[in-house]
Amino acid sequence: MELRDIEIFLVLAEELHFGRTAERLHITPSRVSHVIKKAERRIGAPLFARTSRTVDLTPLGERLRDNLLPAHQRIQQAVDQAVAEARGITGTLRVGYSTPWCADLLLKAAETFRARYAACTVQIQEIQLNDPHGPLRRGDLDLQLSELPVAEPGITVGPTVLSDSRALLVPAGHPFAQRENVTMEDLADIPLIIPGGLPDYMTAVHLPTHTPSGRPIPRGPVFTYWAEVLSLAAAGLGAFPVSVRGERYFARPGVAFVPFLDAPPVEYGLLWPTAGHTPRAMAFADLLTDLTDF
CATH class of the missing domain: 3.40.190.10 (Periplasmic binding protein-like II)
Structure with a gap:
């Protein structure tokens, strides 16, 4: 199986739905079906049990998934690490937050970020309401998630990440x-x-x-x-x-x-120094916005 075919198999094994798998991978359902049928012909037995309403892994499909998944994850991590180094996503990223719920989201993002970019570490720290933008302005932080609005010279306001009553x-x-x-x-x-x-x-x-x-x-x-x-x-x-x-x-x-x-509503947005934004900060910002359903 080619690497792309393995990815299609693993996503279908997770989604158990041809349409959702196609949407997630930005391909057509017929492409998903073609890849799975080709894999089943090569292996010589069904990997999925299909009906008009359900898709389930066969016992053989479950074993193949369990054997392929760790190797696929290691390959993806190796590729991500090479990309990170090429783009300069290395070193230490310092991120500030103003509330515990912002901290929860940042910690979740940091866990995924560290797995994706092994050459980059993430430090997360609280900022105080009596000096809400000082650490960012002084260069003590690379990125911040806190209340809007913000209109400070030298600070760029990025996307709104959270909103609450x-x-x-x-x-x-x-x-x-x-x-x-x-x-x-x-x-x-x-x-x-x-x-x-x-x-x-x-x-x-x-x-x-x-x-x-x-x-x-x-x-x-x-x-x-x-x-x-x-x-x-x-x-x-x-x-x-x-x-x-x-x-x-x-x-x-x-x-x-x-x-x-x-x-x-109270809105919380990403902030970063206008003159000091880095590839690692922008990569973290992209990941963070993908994690929230706002």
């Missing part, structure tokens, strides 16, 4: 905590906890000063690190708009997460 983190004893949802107008009735060092244009989007009808939104205490927000809210000192995903990561006694009815 907003919720309001409130003290558990506040009347809002008993409600099913809140609106942007409700922000006039509770002070917002404010991060120090956030650019004004980001504050205007995420922590507005007035409600849609023009009512002022009171300001609460200023924080430096995220853990302070949870403590300040639990103490009844204010609220903070967050991603709805935040409840899964930050739920604790003393606070509640109440979804917004009308707030715009």
Whole structure:
């Protein structure tokens, strides 16, 4: 079997569907059928049991898959490594994130990236809200996944990778905590906890000063690190708009997460230094966007 024929067999063994296999490999279903029939003629026995509704591996097909898959993976890794070295995808890639859910996606991407580009390592680190773009601007990071919008000189904004609805983190004893949802107008009735060092244009989007009808939104205490927000809210000192995903990561006694009815979504995008983008950073960015279903 030729290498391309082996790939078609292995994808069909995974998908068990001629149409999906053809779509995934960018070929026609008839091409898939032709390759499998040719392989079965050469081997002398069926590899797949086909009906009008199902496709299943025969026991012989299962054994062939199990024997071919490790070798095919090693061949692909060798090719990927050669391509990576030729394109300069080597060395250490430093990637920053602002939230745990961004970290989860980056860690998943890093695992695949390391397997694909063995000559490149990935270091992932958290960035702080009080200095959201400093590490990137100083050259401490090659790539960053964090909240949008971003309008910083010397920083390029890449694709949006994640999007999520907003919720309001409130003290558990506040009347809002008993409600099913809140609106942007409700922000006039509770002070917002404010991060120090956030650019004004980001504050205007995420922590507005007035409600849609023009009512002022009171300001609460200023924080430096995220853990302070949870403590300040639990103490009844204010609220903070967050991603709805935040409840899964930050739920604790003393606070509640109440979804917004009308707030715009929180969007997270890729950022990199305009003058310092590298082949490894762009390869990681491409992989990351392929992993998300946004």
